[in-house]
Amino acid sequence: MTMEAFGEEFGEESSRWELGEDTEPGWMTDGELAETRGRVPMLYVEALPVRVEPSGRVSSVGLLLRGSSTTALITRSLVSGRVQHGERIRDALMRHLEKDLGPTAFPVLPVSTVPAAVAEYFPWPDRLQDPRQHAVALAFVVPVSGECQPRQDALEITWLTPEEAASDAIASDMEGGRGSLLRQLLHHAGAL
Amino acid sequence: MTMEAFGEEFGEESSRWELGEDTEPGWMTDGELAETRGRVPMLYVEALPVRVEPSGRVSSVGLLLRGSSTTALITRSLVSGRVQHGERIRDALMRHLEKDLGPTAFPVLPVSTVPAAVAEYFPWPDRLQDPRQHAVALAFVVPVSGECQPRQDALEITWLTPEEAASDAIASDMEGGRGSLLRQLLHHAGAL
Amino acid sequence: MTMEAFGEEFGEESSRWELGEDTEPGWMTDGELAETRGRVPMLYVEALPVRVEPSGRVSSVGLLLRGSSTTALITRSLVSGRVQHGERIRDALMRHLEKDLGPTAFPVLPVSTVPAAVAEYFPWPDRLQDPRQHAVALAFVVPVSGECQPRQDALEITWLTPEEAASDAIASDMEGGRGSLLRQLLHHAGAL
Amino acid sequence: MTMEAFGEEFGEESSRWELGEDTEPGWMTDGELAETRGRVPMLYVEALPVRVEPSGRVSSVGLLLRGSSTTALITRSLVSGRVQHGERIRDALMRHLEKDLGPTAFPVLPVSTVPAAVAEYFPWPDRLQDPRQHAVALAFVVPVSGECQPRQDALEITWLTPEEAASDAIASDMEGGRGSLLRQLLHHAGAL
Structure with missing residues (x-):
């Protein structure tokens, strides 16, 4: 039976609105995942990787x-993925972060969750949309000090100034x- | 088929560790709810009702x-319940809040989510436990200005000083x- | 000797960049205030008055x-003023809030400071500037439920949508x- | 005339309640500092140094x-000091942090202020007291990854579990x- 990971890489990845699903082996089949998405809000984490000065001030922002497999467009996204059953935030x-930025990014996770x-x-028109599901994401700003090497479906990471x-x-x-x-996170960091 | 609401009032209510499940009619059967709880973390909201002075300082705390239907114990709890599919936080x-405190509590919800x-x-021994499931709760401190009349399974609300x-x-x-x-929320409010 | 309050109403009020100084009787003379401003950062509070739906969502924003007494311009500002010696935040x-919005605004102060x-x-070009001083302001979003009647030097309060x-x-x-x-506060409230 | 720094090291250091004043050369004389402290609240920063696991969870806390020069007591304190005129938070x-923990502590400052x-x-009995002044401190939890070598008047830094x-x-x-x-900061970090 097709596993969640497989389904997401080859099937659901075609969604234009995806939240950047993980491809680690999961335990839900495609059908079970679809079923669950119709029943409850799905819990996600999202992260905006930033480079900071020693003072903590954000100097650049990684996107x-x-x-997109359904359109000719290249899209920009945050680090994002689902919280699995039994997994801590x-x-x-x-x-x-490791999946999307590689093993040498050295992210500094926040002390508070x-x-x-x-x-x-x-899944309907609203301020934020995901056609697949109702999702609630806890979003963080995460300083990284190492080198980011995007893996999997991410082509690359680009670094912009907060204003850009x-x-x-x-x-x-x-x-x-x-x-x-993204703007909300930049304002949270006092970067605008 | 037994609906979620029924199941929770008469079946799962026997759980000693329940999160204060709602009894609004849901669309999941008992079986579907149990199935879903084994697949993904369940999203909850929790609220600590407080009375405040005009300056915003917490003067008393409602529990x-x-x-408990499984033990002879009376337990104290926060306002708590599940976020349903398609429902905003x-x-x-x-x-x-209305379900647990009645229609005249006049809670003042936070401007930020x-x-x-x-x-x-x-569902296993940890800092916080719920034997039924892996649950993630967003917890808020909510001032109430009206009269609280607990409904449903709550016997009453008692008001304590923050220190108590x-x-x-x-x-x-x-x-x-x-x-x-509870202590974390009291510290957040600067009430200790 | 001219008291702070007097000085601020008739003297410093002419500053185009003022933080909206209070006119309560203070104990510093004009000279002492100027002297102090050259020695240490001055502590302020600022507030964005908002009207909210029962759910806490911001529906409108009061400015x-x-x-300005130095230019022909009408400026828009937040509620703002200095924290005095011995005064709680x-x-x-x-x-x-009462000084700027009148006694019937019924603001709901945050439970946390x-x-x-x-x-x-x-006092030099920077992201935020005040030509009179180095000031650090703790800024809050404050729901008001009553009628706002600006007093003192404020001409009126206008209500805008968050987008406006x-x-x-x-x-x-x-x-x-x-x-x-202002944008940072609107983003904090999830109003944009 | 005795400069602030000198005064603080040899004079005010005798205060039992001090906030851990800095000894960098300041521009206020002892008299000017005392005068200012009687006029306005003084702005401070405080930091709780912590060691964290890769996941961000606090493993130990540095005090x-x-x-004390007035009593025979050894006291425990946070990193603490005044924000000077013109200085960013x-x-x-x-x-x-560098003054109290030495140059090799490698603190990771928060992205948000x-x-x-x-x-x-x-300066009178209250929840928090400082007999010298009315002070308002912005307090942060700051992960450190290097070696802490307390300088100046701090004898040493001890590392405790959050529970201790x-x-x-x-x-x-x-x-x-x-x-x-301290407990408020530990709760903020979810460490208790």
């Missing part, structure tokens, strides 16, 4: 470039209304 | 008294380790 | 209209770079 | 041991009621 955050923002995605990242041009490259979330 | 918070604390409950609420005696009356969460 | 916030944003104003308030046109009406702070 | 935080707690000290740090014994070793602030 992932991903190709910190562990989910670390897992998705209270997020910088809570993002609510709905907050521009309308970048917002229009992000799916599901995430440009708004 | 619900509930009888704000709406879930309001629904559970960033919670005061994030509580992670696991933070005592070991109260912590031992709370299930699943929630005494620790 | 004060003030005439909560009490300073309540005092300035941890601010939504920390604003640093410098976040516009470039409004930002250009605000002094010292506060348009950026 | 400074300082001898981030820079003040970095300066005091919104503090974990706001501490209000009054939250004990009544430790609280009674801290001056001005800071045991309460």
Whole structure:
């Protein structure tokens, strides 16, 4: 039976609005995942990788470039993925950071699990959207000190100034209304 | 087929560790709910009702008294309940406040959905526990200005000073380790 | 000797960049105030008055209209004022809200004194500026449920949607770079 | 005329309740500092140094041991110091961390200047006290990854588990009621 990971890489990845699902082997079949998505909100973590000065001030912001399989568009996204059953929020955050940024990014996870923002995605038109599901993401700003080497479906990571990242041009490259979330995270960090 | 609401009132209510499940008609059967709980973390909201001085300082803290159907114990709990599919966090918070405190409590919901604390409950021994499931709760401190009339399974609401609420005696009356969460919320409010 | 209050109403009020100084009788003379401003950062509170739906969602945002005595311009500002020696942050916030919005605004002060944003104003060009001083303001989003009747030097209060308030046109009406702070507060409230 | 730095090292250091004043050359004389302290609240930063696991979870907490010059007691304290005129909060935080922990502590400053707690000290009996002044401190939890070598008046730094740090014994070793602030910071970090 097709496993969640397989389904997400080859099937659901075609969704234009995906939240950047993980491809670690899961225990739900495609059918079970679809079924669960119709029953309850799905819990996600999202992270905005940043480079900081020694004082903690954000100097640049990392956005992932991903190709959409349904359109010719390249989209920009945050680090993002689902919290699995039995997994701690910190562990989910670390897992998705490593998955999306590679093993040498050296992210510094926040000491508190209270997020910088809570993002609510709905499968119908709303401020934030995800056509697959109702998802609630705990979003964090995460300094990285090492070298980022995007893996899996991310083509590359681009580093922008906070002002560039907050521009309308970048917002229009992000799916599901995430440009708004990005600005919220930048404001949280006092970077605008 | 038995609906979730029915199941929770008459079946699962017997759980000593319950999170204060809602009894609004849901669309999951008992079996579907149990199935879902084994697949993904369940999203909850929790609220600590407080009375405040005009300056915002917390003067007293409301805890619900509930009888446990499995033991002879009376337990103390926060307002708590599940976020349903398609439901906003704000709406879930309001629904559970009204359900647990009655229609005349006049809660003042926070302007931000960033919670005061994030509580992670696991079905195995951990800091916070819920034997039924892996649950992640967004927890808020909510001032109420009206009269609270607990409904449903809550026997009554008792008002304590912040210091009384933070005592070991109260912590031992709370299930699943929630005494620790209660102290975290009181500290968040600067009430200790 | 001219008291602080007098000095601020008739003297310093002419500053185009003022933080909205209080006119309660203080104990510093003009000279002492100027001297102190050259020695240490001055502590302020600022508040964005908002109207909220029962769910806590921000529906409109109140900005004060003030005439500048040095220019022909009408500027828009937040509720703002200094924390006095021996005064609690909560009490300073309540005092300035009542001073700027009148006695029937019925503001609901936050339960936590941890601010939504920390604003640093410098007397030289920077993100936020105040030509009179180095000031650090703890900024809050404060729901009001009553009628606002601006007093003192504020001409009136205007209510805008969050989107209108976040516009470039409004930002250009605000002094010292506060348009950026306003957006930060709106994002904190999840209103954008 | 005796400069602030000199005064603080040899004069005010005798205060039992001091906030851990800096000894960098300042521009206020003893008299000017005392005068200013009687006029306005003084702005401070405080930091709780912590060691964290890769996931961000706090594993241990660093408290400074300082001898009191007025009593025979050894007291425990946080990193703490004044924000100077014209100095950014981030820079003040970095300066005091380096001053108290040495140059090889490698603190990771928070990306946001919104503090974990706001501490209000009054010169009269209150929850938090500082007999010298009314002080408002922005308090942060700061992970350190290097080696801490306390300098100046701090005898040493001791590392405790979060539970040990939250004990009544430790609280009674801290001056001005800071045991309460310490617990608030530990709860903020979800470490209790």
